[in-house]
Amino acid sequence: MIFHSSDFLIFLVVVLAVYWSLGKRMQNIFLLAASYFFYGYVHQWFLLLIMASTVIDYFCGLGIEKYQQHKKKILTLSLMSNLGMLGMFKYYGFFADNIIELLQRFGYTGLTNTLYIALPVGISFYTFQTLSYTIDIYRGTLKARSNFLEYALYVAFFPQLVAGPIERASRLLPQVEVKRVFDPIVALSAFHLMMWGFFKKVVVADNVGVLCNKIFLLDNSNFALVWTGAFAFGLQVFADFSAYTDIARGCARLLGFELMENFDHPYIATSPADYWRRWHISLSSWIRDYLYIPLGGSRAGWLRRGFNVVFSFTLCGFWHGADWNYVIWGFYHGVFVFISQVLKKLTPKKIDSNMAFILMKWFVTFVIVHIGWIFFREHDFAYTVKYLSLTPSGVSHEDYLAAAFIFMKVMVYFFPIWLHMLYCQLRGVVFSGSRQWLVYPFKAVVSLLLFIGILTLYCPDPLDFIYFRF
């Protein structure tokens, strides 16, 4: 089920009405059933996978805690089953196609991949979530849960099941285990958050997405259009993914849960490393805690540290999709994150805090990130090379005008997000002390404008959430 559909709105109203009329245990049972209904709404067989993953990790968790002497073997079993499922359903086609291509280069012709497996939505997200559970128990930082129902709900909790945030068991499970109390003020903040999320999705992301798709469908593109497209895509993917997170967090809040923030104004980042502290925080922190640090993190020498960073980011890229463009995108970011770490070390503190230098760093980071979006967006490597080798010369006057027109249209649609960034910087000052109460009428008016925006400017060609395909 997708958030921006009437089916979901009906589903949510029914779930909320029933949920808040039940006691804690029944709430959890109902929420689990609702989550499975949500997930299996289109493809019921996907449920088998998530259930299998839940059962395996539930028992692995208990086993690791009970049989300490065999905990490594049990963790291996958990890792193999989770990564095996992910590998089979997400990466099988990629590996099969690449192996066949490689063999064909060595003269083994006639081989074809006849098995095409549909990618179960959200598999990358819930796999990482269940993995963190067993790893944390193995490390001794989390206690295994004996209540299967509560654990199953942690894995399948519908607001964040399909595209995150990837919640850690240590954060979400305690919330599953306690009684939730309906708080009207929390519900009100959830309402505003969801309104903002829906606006970002159906007005900003989808309208910008239509423009962006047009540009990347061109065969004879040029410098002006391609970079307008990359800029548009950067804004689209941010609006799209952060919209999903906001709706997910809003839904969870309505049910009495608090999910983690996934974004912290990534486009004001002043270095690639800073960018990754602000972008898809639940994934980047997962990669840091379960991959980068176990590899040695920053404790080793510079060479080893460089390897750790680049390797972690390359895998992070591969997590996004079974295609070489994601691997390259991850590698690209890894290289720049490492370079930014080295430069930070080499730059004197005095220069580092200079405003002009900060602005320059922001601009360079913005450019690096948007060049990266070309790798992310474009699956055909020949086109990526073509795009990156384009120069401003030879662009016709008409195409400059077309690019300017599209650029401006993107800016208009994105304007509310710039305003929101400004609001986030100023809200502490504006709504402090005796003016605190003003936040309620202010948010009500903003939500009203967002709702009018949704009613009037929603994109008639709704696009799937970009991160659904991961």
Next chain:
Amino acid sequence: MNDMNGEKANESITSGRRNWFLLVFSVLFVLLFPALIKRPYDKEPFYRGPVRELRKENPEFVFLGNSLLGTRILESRLEHLLGGRKVYLLKEGGTYTAIWYLKFKNYLIASGVKPKAVFVFFRREELMNPTMNINRKFLASLQRVSLDEEPVFDRVINSNKTLKNKIEDATMNFYSIRVITPALLDLVESVALAPIMKKDTRFMLNRHLGAYPDMMTEKQKKEHLNQRRIFISGVNFRFDVEGKNLRKMDTSNQTIIDSEEERPSGFTDDPDKTFIPHIVQLAKDNGIQLVFVKIQTIPPADGKFKRTKQEQEYLDALQKYLEDNGALFHDFTGDPEITRDMYNDTVHIGAKDKERYTEIFYKRMHDILK
């Protein structure tokens, strides 16, 4: 102590009530306030252009369809092959039977022109789904081809609405503020045009602030709007599927363009369920030969087309119905000359092969076109 506890409890009850009030008031304010802003519904006026053009051109062959037609038939080439006899394409990307029916009735029939044949290009079961693409994106198109009263259109559309559609319609009618959409979209474009058409900024501001009439003469207004339209259609054409600028899509995954809405729904000749009987009847009443052309989607890599039993049954029933009612049916599926390399995606022919396709079409339809 008890008093203090009591006070705290009272305070908590008061703040609890206040919080509930805030929640209910805010939600109702946000959701109901837009419904109070009532805006009159203005239908776009009927656009007569094609009626005049049809009368002027007096074509021998008329084509009805969407981008499937637009990417296949090169008017000038076909006219050349026909020895100068006129051809007229009533095409519009993304449209389906609802708009085709209205164009057929309100343009062709209304023009009084009697072509030798009218070709209707279709792909699969979209003929049986009258509600396809009549949403906001096509609302303006729909209104431009509709008269003030369209009883058949209303009947067919209403009888195809599901409960969900009806609820959605009711919700949208509740919020009549959505009629400001065209004005808002116009404003978005005006702002986006500001750095390009500098004059437009002043013009736009005045127009949206209501000072429009005082600023320009009627002639200047027309000229300005015309320039603006030319610029925007130029940009749009740069990205149009019928143009020569689009890259070939990855066609290994046939489902890319296969939408759910086009899945088999079975054949019906119920005049309340589909526009096809109405188109057929209008053609019959006006002595026009209808030809339904089922286009060929991209051939599979092994060249073997697979058709489900349901799909075959649908096509057989459609063919029988058309032939029983004096219309013709031609299925291009499996045509050996229309090859995989001619396609730009799974259904559209690439611009460079449009001419070639037109020639193949001419050959296949020679008996009708001669």
